[in-house]
Every structure is written in structure tokens, then in C-alpha cells.
Amino acid sequence: GAVVSQHPSWVICKSGTSVKIECRSLDFQATTMFWYRQFPKQSLMLMATSNEGSKATYEQGVEKDKFLINHASLTLSTLTVTSAHPEDSSFYICSAIPRTGAGNTIYFGEGSWLTVV
Amino acid sequence: KQEVTQIPAALSVPEGENLVLNCSFTDSAIYNLQWFRQDPGKGLTSLLLIQSSQREQTSGRLNASLDKSSGRSTLYIAASQPGDSATYLCAVRLGQAGTALIFGKGTTLSVSS
Numbered sequence: 001g002a003v004v005s006q007h008p009s010w011v012i013c014k015s016g017t018s019v020k021i022e023c024r025s026l027d028f029q030a031t032t033m034f035w036y037r038q039f040p041k042q043s044l045m046l047m048a049t050s051n052e053g054s055k056a057t058y059e060q061g062v063e064k065d066k067f068l069i070n071h072a073s074l075t076l077s078t079l080t081v082t083s084a085h086p087e088d089s090s091f092y093i094c095s096a097i098p099r100t101g102a103g104n105t106i107y108f109g110e111g112s113w114l115t116v117v
Numbered sequence: 118k119q120e121v122t123q124i125p126a127a128l129s130v131p132e133g134e135n136l137v138l139n140c141s142f143t144d145s146a147i148y149n150l151q152w153f154r155q156d157p158g159k160g161l162t163s164l165l166l167i168q169s170s171q172r173e174q175t176s177g178r179l180n181a182s183l184d185k186s187s188g189r190s191t192l193y194i195a196a197s198q199p200g201d202s203a204t205y206l207c208a209v210r211l212g213q214a215g216t217a218l219i220f221g222k223g224t225t226l227s228v229s230s
Contacts (some may be wrong), residue, residue, distance in 0.1 A: 034217045043206065043222040044161075093160060095218070106151075106210075106218060110160040 003027055004096050006109035013084055013116055020080045021112045023094035028107075029074035030096035035067075038091040038111075050077045074099060084116040119144045121221035123207050129227045130197055138192040138224045140207030145188050148210040151218065152181050152192050155204045164205075165192070197228045 003026040013019045023033055031052050036044040048069050049057045056069035068080040077096075081088055093111040120143045130136055140150070149168045153161040165174045165181040167190070173182040180193040194201060204225045208218035 036220075044208075044218075044220045046217050046219065049217055091158075105166075108161045108163075113158070 004094065004107045004109040006092075006094055006112050008112060009110065010113035011115070013114070015085055015116055016083055018080055018082045019084055019114060020078055021092055021094075021114070023077045023079070023096070023109055025075045025096045025098075025107070028096075029099040030077075031074065031099045033071060033077040033094055033096045034106075035069060035077070035079050036093045036095070038093065044093065047079075081114065084114070086116045089114055089116045119147075119209060119211060119219050121207055121209055121219055123205075123221035123224050125224055126222065127225045127227075129229065132197060132199060132228055132230050134197050134228075135193070135195050136197055136226070138194070138205050138207075138226070140190040140192070140221055142188045142190075142209050142219075144211070145185050146211070147185065148216065150181075150183055150190050150207065150209050152179075152190075153206040153208065155206055155223070157204075161206065194226075197226075199228045199230045202226055202228050 005024045005026055007022045033050045035047045037047050038044045046059050047062045050069045050071040052071045052074050058064045066082055071077040091111050091113055095106050095108045097106050122141045124139045147169055151166045152164040154164055155161050167174050167183040178195040183190045204223040206223045207221045210218055
């Protein structure tokens with residue numbers, strides 16, 4: 001089946017630094033990718049929709065200058081958490097919809113744990 | 118704005134019991150509904166996908182139903198096993214293909230042996 005890979009799986013960074021998380025569709029092209037954030041014991045909250053070649057669409061309350069999303073190719077979207085703070089510590093997970101097909105299927109990455117110390 | 122609610126938030130049952138997890142959504146104009154399983158600290162495993170035109174889907178011991186008009190879905194797990202212990206998430210896709218999934222908060226299931 002289709003695979004979406006996230007890297008890194010976990011990362012620890014110092015407060016004030018930036019960290020980049022990659023989301024790759026390994027065997028399909030994805031015009032649309034989504035980024036979610038999940039705090040402990042909470043559900044997945046949609047952060048933004050990333051479309052290849054255009055600016056991401058952010059959900060209400062998500063700071064676009066803090067969470068930079070780049071979808072430069074049909075197989076790669078990146079999320080950069082800028083000037084990270086401890087409250088940004090969370091589980092970040094991406095998903096992708098194949099370019100071909102009816103758009104029914106959505107594939108999820110394994111997620112990335114971010115801890116800001 | 119679409120909201121997805123799951124009841125109960127947590128459930129503990131002995132091995133072998135049949136159980137039902139509930140999901141409700143506020144806007145019936147969904148494209149499809151999907152049930153996922155999430156193990157602690159892990160990503161998502163898709164269990165069942167129900168298109169808006171369908172009433173139910175089955176996979177092994179799992180059966181998911183959808184009543185779009187009332188904004189409800191149930192996930193039925195037959196003959197529960199300790200390996201079923203996980204958090205079960207319900208998610209709806211809004212009115213068209215290509216849109217994001219909106220998730221409920223999940224039901225954390227614990228099956229004791």
C-alpha cells in the first residue's frame with residue numbers, strides 16, 4: 001500500500017531554535033498534504049492544508065509565521081516550527097492524498113514527536 | 118463548523134465482550150467517515166472507511182455503521198481481545214474529496230484478559 005514517511009520520528013530541541021519535519025509520499029504523488037498536531041490525550045487537530053506549488057492554508061488560531069509549511073514538490077511537504085517553545089512540544093502528523101484517483105483515500109505518516117526543552 | 122464527538126471517552130471490558138463505540142458529527146454533509154486505531158505514542162491505522170452513500174462496512178471482527186441523516190456512526194467490535202486495547206478515533210471528511218479529516222477525541226479501550 002501507499003506509504004507516507006515522516007522524518008524525524010522524534011526530535012528534541014532547545015527553546016528558541018527552529019526544527020524542520022519532513023513528510024514524504026514514497027510511492028505516489030500528492031498534490032495535497034495536511035499537517036495535524038496532537039497533544040497528549042487529545043485528538044488530532046488540523047493545523048494547515050498544504051498544496052503543491054502554492055501557499056498553505058492555515059486553520060484558525062494557527063500562526064503561519066511560526067509554523068512554516070513548504071510543499072515544493074509533489075512528494076514532499078515540510079513543517080518548520082520556528083522559535084520553538086516548550087508549549088510547542090507535541091506529536092505532529094502529516095497525511096497525503098494521492099494525485100491520481102478519486103480522492104477517497106488519505107494516507108498518514110507515522111508522526112513526529114517534538115520536545116522543546 | 119463540523120464537530121465530531123466520541124462517547125465514551127474511555128471503556129474497560131473483559132476479554133470476549135462485544136462492544137460499541139459511538140461517534141456523532143454535527144454537519145451531515147460529509148463525504149465519508151473513517152475509523153482509525155492509534156496505539157500509545159504511535160501513528161494511525163485505518164480500520165474502516167464508509168462512504169456517505171454506504172450504511173456499513175465490515176472487516177473481520179469490526180463493523181462500522183453510518184447514519185448520515187442523524188449524524189451518527191458506531192464501531193462494533195466483536196469478541197474483544199487484549200490486543201484490541203488502543204484509542205479508537207472517528208474522523209469525517211467534509212463535503213468533497215481532497216479535504217481534510219476532522220477527528221473526534223477518541224475512545225480509549227482497555228480489554229483485560
